[in-house]
Amino acid sequence: MVWLRRTTHYLFIVVVAVSSTLLTINAGDYIFYTDWAWTSFVVFSVSQSTMLVVGAIYYMLFTGVPGTATYYATIMTIYTWVAKGAWFALGYPYDFIVTPVWIPSAMLLDLTYWATRRNKHAAIIIGGTLVGLSLPIFNMINLLLVRDPLEMAFKYPRPTLPPYMTPIEPQVGKFYNSPVALGSGAGAVLSVPIAALGAKLNTWTYRWMAA
Numbered sequence: 001m002v003w004l005r006r007t008t009h010y011l012f013i014v015v016v017a018v019s020s021t022l023l024t025i026n027a028g029d030y031i032f033y034t035d036w037a038w039t040s041f042v043v044f045s046v047s048q049s050t051m052l053v054v055g056a057i058y059y060m061l062f063t064g065v066p067g068t069a070t071y072y073a074t075i076m077t078i079y080t081w082v083a084k085g086a087w088f089a090l091g092y093p094y095d096f097i098v099t100p101v102w103i104p105s106a107m108l109l110d111l112t113y114w115a116t117r118r119n120k121h122a123a124i125i126i127g128g129t130l131v132g133l134s135l136p137i138f139n140m141i142n143l144l145l146v147r148d149p150l151e152m153a154f155k156y157p158r159p160t161l162p163p164y165m166t167p168i169e170p171q172v173g174k175f176y177n178s179p180v181a182l183g184s185g186a187g188a189v190l191s192v193p194i195a196a197l198g199a200k201l202n203t204w205t206y207r208w209m210a211a
Contacts, residue, residue, distance in 0.1 A: 012201070013072065016055035018079065041143075045136035045183035046190055048100045052076070053131045053191045054198040056106050057123060061202045066114035073106035101138035105131045120199060128195035132187030136180050 055076075056069035077099060084097045109127040116122035 013055060013059050013075075016051070016058070019051070041136070041140070041179040042183040042186065044100075045139055045179075046132075046187050048102070048139070049105070049132045049135040049187040049191050050194040052102050052105060052135065053109070053128050053195045054201075056109055056131075056198075057127070057195045058198040058202050060110065060113060060123070061120060061199055064118060066110045066118070069106040069109040069113070070103060073102035076102055098139075098143060100135070101142050102135070104138050105135045108134055124195045124199055125192055128192040129188045131195075132189070132191035133184045136183035136187060140180050 052073060056072045059072045060066070060068040062068075080097070080099045084094055084099070087096050088094045108130040109123065112127035112130060113119075113123040116126070
């Protein structure tokens with residue numbers, strides 16, 4: 001049954017990594033950023049931090065080796081960059097999809113697991129918090145390095161975009177002044193229970209395979 005258990009684990013890892021890529025494609029393009037302004041940045045940051053932490057901690061606890069979370073984040077990054085090629089083939093610029101900076105946050109999760117001598121609960125609480133706090137900061141730096149999203153949205157409108165979703169001038173600061181702070185706060189709170197879910201999924205898989 002060892003081969004079946006390992007196959008199930010790796011299948012789950014691939015599914016989560018592919019799902020994170022699809023989530024990035026749907027929530028990380030310039031149209032989404034432009035329509036919803038900085039509100040989308042908060043949604044994007046929370047979705048990406050929770051998606052990262054659930055798969056990374058699952059994979060890390062499965063192997064028990066610090067560094068596995070960074071390896072997992074690297075897989076997610078490679079998948080997303082490859083998927084960007086589909087948009088490039090349609091005539092869009094290659095940076096039309098914003099690839100999140102997962103790897104530094106995953107490194108913090110690995111570092112927590114290593115520093116606490118492979119303590120699962122510390123990885124969930126401390127590591128999950130660090131992922132939620134750091135990912136919006138790294139993503140904002142990433143956004144500042146790419147071309148203006150509003151200009152790109154008007155120049156390359158999505159073919160399937162309905163008329164009522166035509167890009168509009170973003171109302172930055174209308175509801176709050178710091179999307180990074182809000183994204184980090186919400187991400188830090190939500191990443192901890194999601195990390196616990198990833199750890200629990202690891203336990204459930206073992207129990208199911210042992211039955």
